[in-house]
Amino acid sequence: MARRWTIEEEEKYRKELRDLYIVHNKTIGEIASVLNLHSYQTVYDRLKRLRIKTCREKKEHCNNKRTDIRIPSYSSELAELLGVLLGDGSITHFQIWVTLGTKEMAYAKYVLTLIQKVFGGTPRITIRKSGYKDVYLGSTLATKWLFQEGLVRNKVLSQVGVPTWIFDSDDYMKSFLRGFFDTDGSIYKLRYGTQISLTNHSWPLLCSLQKMLQLLRYHPSAISLHKVYLTRVPEIKKFFREIQPANPKHQRRFKKFIKHASVA
Numbered sequence: 190m191a192r193r194w195t196i197e198e199e200e201k202y203r204k205e206l207r208d209l210y211i212v213h214n215k216t217i218g219e220i221a222s223v224l225n226l227h228s229y230q231t232v233y234d235r236l237k238r239l240r241i242k243t244c245r246e247k248k249e250h251c252n253n254k255r256t257d258i259r260i261p262s263y264s265s266e267l268a269e270l271l272g273v274l275l276g277d278g279s280i281t282h283f284q285i286w287v288t289l290g291t292k293e294m295a296y297a298k299y300v301l302t303l304i305q306k307v308f309g310g311t312p313r314i315t316i317r318k319s320g321y322k323d324v325y326l327g328s329t330l331a332t333k334w335l336f337q338e339g340l341v342r343n344k345v346l347s348q349v350g351v352p353t354w355i356f357d358s359d360d361y362m363k364s365f366l367r368g369f370f371d372t373d374g375s376i377y378k379l380r381y382g383t384q385i386s387l388t389n390h391s392w393p394l395l396c397s398l399q400k401m402l403q404l405l406r407y408h409p410s411a412i413s414l415h416k417v418y419l420t421r422v423p424e425i426k427k428f429f430r431e432i433q434p435a436n437p438k439h440q441r442r443f444k445k446f447i448k449h450a451s452v453a
Contacts, residue, residue, distance in 0.1 A: 199239070202235065202239060203239045203241070205224075206220070206232075206235060206236060206239060206241055207241060209223060209224075210236065210241060211241070211244075217229050217232045217233055217236075217243075217283065218283075218327055220232045221327075228281075228283075228284065228286075228325070229281070229283035229284050229327045230281040230282070230283050230284065233282070233283060257309050257310050257311070258308055258309050258310045258328045258330045258331055259308060259309045260330070260334055261307045261308060261334075263354050263357075263361070264307075265360050265361060265363075265364040266303060266306050266307050266364070267307050268355055268360075268361040268362075268364040268365045268368070269303060269364040269365065269367050269368040270303050270304065270307050270368060271338075271340070271351075271352065271355070271365060271368065272364065272365040272366065272367060272368025272369035272370075272371075272372070273287055273300060273303070273368040273369070273371065273372050274287065274335070274340060274368075275340070275344060275349065275351070275369060275373075275389075275394060276368065276369045276370075276371070276372030276373035276374075276389075277289065277372035277373055278372070279342075280332050280335055280336070280340055280341070280342055281332065281342065282329065282332060283327055283328075283329060283332065284325050284326060284327040284328065284332065285304070285325065285326050285328075285331060285332060285335065286323050286324060286325035286326075287300050287323070287324045287325075287372065288321055288322070288323050289321065289322040289323075289324065289372070290321060290322070290438075291319070291320035291321055291322075292438065293322060293436065293438065294314075294322060295437050296371065296435065296436045296437060296438070297314050297322040297324050298314070299435050299436075300324045301313075301314055301324050303368075304324065304326050308326060308328065308331045310326050310327075310328055310331070311326075312324060312325065312326040313325060313326075338352055339352050344389075344390075344391050344394070345390040345391055347391075348391050348392060348393055348394075349391050349393065349394055350391070350393035350394055350396075350397055351365065351393075351394060351397035351398075351401075355397075355401075356400075356401070356404070359404075359405060362401045362404060362405060363405065363431060363432050365401065366387075366398070366401055366402070366405075366432050367432050367433060367434055367435060369387060369398065370385075370387060370432065370434055370436075370439065371434050371435055371436035371439065372436075373387065373388050373389060374386060374387045374388070374434075374439070375388070375439075375442075376425070376439055376442050376443055376446065377442070377446070378446050379420075382420060382422065383420075383422065383425055383446045383447060384418055384419070384420050384425075385418065385419040385420075385425055385428060386416045386417070386418050386419075387416065387417045387418075388415055388416045389415060390415050392412070395412050395415065395416075395417055396412070398417050399412060399417045402417070402419070405431070407419060407424050407427070407428070408421060408424060422447070425443075425447065426447060429443050429447075
């Protein structure tokens with residue numbers, strides 16, 4: 190929950206936003222840039238909190254369709270991005286973003302490029318004080334299309350599933366699994382072996398992941414503790430050979446762990 194402002198802070202923020210939004214007629218996106226806020230949603234929430242009525246219709250060019258954003262066709266790149274978004278991604282009315290760990294700058298740049306390939310525009314990376322990386326793209330055109338495709342704001346509350354077209358081809362399923370594993374998967378040592386896990390709190394999504402692995406001729410575990418597992422060493426090797434995870438941290442761990450495996 191947001192910290193309660195003092196009376197002085199509230200007056201300061203109200204004057205600041207009124208000046209930018211009403212007097213200078215800046216858009217929410219422009220205000221986010223001026224105030225160095227990485228999220229359009231933060232500005233929108235602040236307008237609501239301060240009871241400043243939005244007036245989109247008065248913003249120059251705000252209702253024109255952006256020429257730098259495109260509606261994508263179904264593709265392996267889109268399938269991978271959906272895997273990323275259903276892993277560690279979020280969608281609001283204004284933007285899509287993916288939050289990554291403190292040591293994942295290389296993968297953050299990969300995700301930025303993936304978003305740009307799919308939607309165009311100018312995605313950005315911001316680094317929090319904690320070191321976590323946020324990759325984001327502000328576009329209501331992109332978010333509206335993703336909502337129409339079945340993605341949601343709260344994946345767990347809505348118990349989101351996977352768009353059905355992902356199952357149309359092996360390439361789509363492999364790409365989706367790559368994006369999901371790169372963000373919400375892990376590989377780790379067991380006492381007597383190595384294991385891959387895919388984690389999520391949406392039951393339909395876990396069922397879809399399990400089904401994809403089965404269709405791709407793997408032998409995933411039953412769903413347990415919000416996870417689906419692969420434990421057979423040949424299938425772990427096959428997973429990294431066929432799915433080709435793009436997150437360097439997974440590749441490093443795979444090379445470290447699998448070299449000790451006795452099964453070729």
